[in-house]
Amino acid sequence: MDRRTFTTLATASLLTRSLWAQHAQHSPDIFYIALIADPHIIDDFYVKGSENGVEDNESILLTTPRLTSARDLINSLTPQIEQVFLIGDYFHNYPSTDYDFYFKNRTRLDNAKVITDGFKAPVHIGFGNHDYDVRKVPREMSHRLFAAKFNTKPYYAFDYKDVKFVHLNNFLGSTQDNAAKDFNPGLGSFGEEQLHWFEDQLNQHKPTYVFVHYPLMMTQATEFSDFGLQPILRRHKDTIQLVVSGHVHKWLDFAHTYGPQHIGMAATRYDPNAYMLLEVNRRSGAYRFMNEDLVDWSTHYSKPYRS
Template structure:
């Protein structure tokens, strides 16, 4: 009996240690935002960027504005769709898991949008526009922040209900990352133009942020602005991660060189670098 109890105790300890190891695994991921593919040459530049990633990167994330679709004329839409397929092919060939966010330029052109088909080409290639997934103990939440209401970006009611349910079902200690194309927070306009505006944040960002007040939200990754920003609020690190395309493929934008973010996860902590 004593030997059986000892074996059972050892098995329990080993199981607990194994679970802790799973939760505390280290890994590295890359966040690439604002690729703005609009030609074969820009597609080639994205390919070079993907090939330049650190060999330790095991997970790829997109921050949106993957392919410029929203500014195309109807006659050019098929070429835009082909570029989406080509970009997907580049990510497929990395042989790494990847997850895409949608940006405002990934939407159909304005004259073709009817409120129900806005994201049709993105969804056809990459699937849902908002979703979550887990990787080695961390939960990643990808938002669609380019829904609109009264001509402002917003997390819409259906998506918000989904997010509330997801947060309620998420352990309070599980480390979380949010990916949002349009920022929660940005100092773009105050720094560049000396004024505050809601034009380039989504309008109900506080309502969304407050959902996580009792959870372990660690990191919010943002795009859209093409600037590199680090803002820390209430223990949450917000990073607007520049742009792969820089100044829309014309060099640096306001001092931010073309680049991507690489994040090293260490258990429930992390560090990062902007790779030019």
């Protein structure tokens, strides 16, 4: 990172802290969370120049300082961020198909964990397509590595201050099974077990936030007759406060196309300001997108805070 870039990031951080202090609330009914997508952390085994185009080849080499910058800014806020959610592509591809390789060498998995261990708030990780390699690496191996390295399940939910947060996994259905007739890595699917589990979570009727890596336009609407993610979302649109995805690396507002409000996030891979800061009301479950005015929609970028 050159001096100009460092100075710009540092200035943005100071302005962010100032503006945050003016607009955030100190209330027992309010808490704050941060969302991050697509950091794409690499390691010394990464082969330079293996991406698609100049922008991708340049950005992948800056993923560590950009995620670190976002982390340090989020850590600096008062009132503090209480939970952090990372919506997939935690790291960038697998340097080996050998499970033991990841315990004999320091890899991008370890590098990613070192960065996120530096957050003051707990970090909850979801799976992205680059956290799998469904053509070459068995999904079971990816799940074993996530369990061993990050203590993370393929999908999960937890309640915090009367609000439910759900990490869905759109890589568990037949479209992500390289032995299936409908194998299509570009189309997300969930599998019957996960879909039933998700609806059971929603039947608790707690205000719910849903995180999934592929935007809903890239996931199967239904998978088993008329049963699938999109009918579930529409049935429970009053319970689900927000659906947030990553993957496309741009800010996208899908509004209520799928029932609940659905937003696609930009990536810290391209911009250290590409995070979401949400104020959540524990009583109603409603949220306020604190840095929405700074988002440059349909691009990779967010503007830094300005006083």
